[in-house]
Amino acid sequence: MVQLQRLAIAPSxxxxxxxxxxxxxxxxxxxxxxxxxxxRFIAMDGQGHWWLAELGADTxxxxxxxxxxxxxxxxxxxxxxxxxxxxxxxxxxxxxxxELGVAAIVPILSDRTLLQPSPQKxxxxxxxxxxxxxxxxxxxxxxxxxxxxxxxALARWHQSNADAYLCEARGNYLxxxxxxxxxxxxxxxxxxxxxxxxxxxxPEGGWTEAEIGAAIAAGYTPVSLGRRVLRAVTAPLxxxxxxxxxxxxxxxx
Amino acid sequence: MVQLQRLAIAPSxxxxxxxxxxxxxxxxxxxxxxxxxxxRFIAMDGQGHWWLAELGADTxxxxxxxxxxxxxxxxxxxxxxxxxxxxxxxxxxxxxxxELGVAAIVPILSDRTLLQPSPQKxxxxxxxxxxxxxxxxxxxxxxxxxxxxxxxALARWHQSNADAYLCEARGNYLxxxxxxxxxxxxxxxxxxxxxxxxxxxxPEGGWTEAEIGAAIAAGYTPVSLGRRVLRAVTAPLxxxxxxxxxxxxxxxx
Numbered sequence: 283m284v285q286l287q288r289l290a291i292a293p294s295x296x297x298x299x300x301x302x303x304x305x306x307x308x309x310x311x312x313x314x315x316x317x318x319x320x321x322r323f324i325a326m327d328g329q330g331h332w333w334l335a336e337l338g339a340d341t342x343x344x345x346x347x348x349x350x351x352x353x354x355x356x357x358x359x360x361x362x363x364x365x366x367x368x369x370x371x372x373x374x375x376x377x378x379x380x381e382l383g384v385a386a387i388v389p390i391l392s393d394r395t396l397l398q399p400s401p402q403k404x405x406x407x408x409x410x411x412x413x414x415x416x417x418x419x420x421x422x423x424x425x426x427x428x429x430x431x432x433x434x435a436l437a438r439w440h441q442s443n444a445d446a447y448l449c450e451a452r453g454n455y456l457x458x459x460x461x462x463x464x465x466x467x468x469x470x471x472x473x474x475x476x477x478x479x480x481x482x483x484x485p486e487g488g489w490t491e492a493e494i495g496a497a498i499a500a501g502y503t504p505v506s507l508g509r510r511v512l513r514a515v516t517a518p519l520x521x522x523x524x525x526x527x528x529x530x531x532x533x534x535x
Numbered sequence: 536m537v538q539l540q541r542l543a544i545a546p547s548x549x550x551x552x553x554x555x556x557x558x559x560x561x562x563x564x565x566x567x568x569x570x571x572x573x574x575r576f577i578a579m580d581g582q583g584h585w586w587l588a589e590l591g592a593d594t595x596x597x598x599x600x601x602x603x604x605x606x607x608x609x610x611x612x613x614x615x616x617x618x619x620x621x622x623x624x625x626x627x628x629x630x631x632x633x634e635l636g637v638a639a640i641v642p643i644l645s646d647r648t649l650l651q652p653s654p655q656k657x658x659x660x661x662x663x664x665x666x667x668x669x670x671x672x673x674x675x676x677x678x679x680x681x682x683x684x685x686x687x688a689l690a691r692w693h694q695s696n697a698d699a700y701l702c703e704a705r706g707n708y709l710x711x712x713x714x715x716x717x718x719x720x721x722x723x724x725x726x727x728x729x730x731x732x733x734x735x736x737x738p739e740g741g742w743t744e745a746e747i748g749a750a751i752a753a754g755y756t757p758v759s760l761g762r763r764v765l766r767a768v769t770a771p772l773x774x775x776x777x778x779x780x781x782x783x784x785x786x787x788x
Binding site: 353 | 606607627634636670672673710716761762764765766769772773777779781784
């Protein structure tokens with residue numbers, strides 16, 4: 283299959299079926315990429331829309347032939363319950379979790395969480411999620427919930443409609459990747475909001491025994507993220523990277 | 536297999552075979568964990584050493600029976616070639632790549648790299664790698680190489696003794712996780728430094744066509760990190776998380 287070149291356009295350039303090109307875009311397509319009249323490319327408007335486009339006889343103009351389906355979202359929703367790390371760590375978590383395809387982020391007040399965020403913090407995290415969603419060409423902006431105490435989070439996001447995992451460094455738990463490879467195939471699951479994967483990562487110092495016990499009682503499967511000690515800001519990204527890759531892998535059972 | 540409880544100790548508490556316990560540790564072991572005389576636990580000194588220990592008849596004292604092998608390192612070495620992102624992005628990459636078990640980091644000067652780091656920067660990255668290795672209980676500190684132009688890096692780290700992968704967002708390449716699952720089993724490979732996995736991640740804007748072509752000519756397999764657009768600081772972490780999980784997964788072929 284020939285890989286079509288992609289071109290970022292402004293929405294205002296498009297008046298279907300006409301697509302006007304800026305001099306720079308024209309130069310890029312015809313001089314840099316050496317496309318000519320009748321050659322095709324993909325026009326992306328930065329708002330999640332892609333079009334198949336074709337250069338006209340006058341190559342400073344193009345026509346859009348059809349809108350293309352863009353699938354950047356994961357096949358089922360992933361909800362991240364994340365015990366808030368100290369400092370500004372949540373900024374990085376929200377930004378990178380959004381890049382990695384998360385559907386919702388729930389800041390968790392755990393026994394070892396020091397941070398009690400202000401409403402301004404929550405606004406800030408929502409802005410970061412929106413910006414990151416735009417930059418990474420997401421089609422949806424992840425929902426950022428109010429901080430939840432652990433017991434309330436477990437009551438709301440539990441195992442009945444979701445595969446729920448608790449990441450825990452201590453204890454000889456199975457690696458998350460192995461557990462994911464034995465879970466039901468996404469195609470056999472009902473779709474969001476009826477189904478989701480819920481993944482919980484702990485604070486500096488880890489979950490307390492009581493928190494782990496409560497999660498197991500709520501149907502969470504404890505899993506390991508590997509043999510190394512990860513910081514509270516790194517663990518959610520590792521977990522989401524493994525979930526996304528596993529969901530998008532055709533090797534899944 | 537019974538999972539032994541772990542206890543963090545200060546190196547000064549240990550005078551083999553004697554291990555003195557603080558009142559808090561004694562309380563934790565005997566009251567919280569309900570261990571008694573003759574029960575065993577793992578003592579960790581926070582410097583990468585683990586001992587099998589046994590509570591004495593006087594449970595405020597313990598004896599160490601033997602030093603335990605700690606295996607936090609990946610079974611084969613992973614070398615990260617990383618096109619330097621703008622700003623202070625390399626700080627985060629070095630810190631998190633170290634947490635994720637990388638053996639060596641090679642900053643790459645690519646066609647689209649804006650950063651030409653000073654020698655002070657390299658010193659700074661080496662300090663970050665050392666600190667992160669200590670915090671994440673690594674047994675080795677990742678080697679931080681001088682920045683290499685892409686062609687020189689390809690001449691030095693190529694496919695002959697390593698599985699080499701190039702992460703590239705454009706192009707319909709197979710997902711890294713799938714490719715890893717079909718590679719040779721680690722046990723069939725010679726050990727470091729004779730063998731390694733080399734993974735290369737690109738700059739903001741991606742690799743140029745010429746850079747991709749040179750990598751393929753050097754034996755690199757182009758791979759995808761998923762359907763979302765990742766920033767240059769996030770891509771290396773996703774790649775390393777997938778490699779580490781794949782190497783430590785007993786599902787590997």
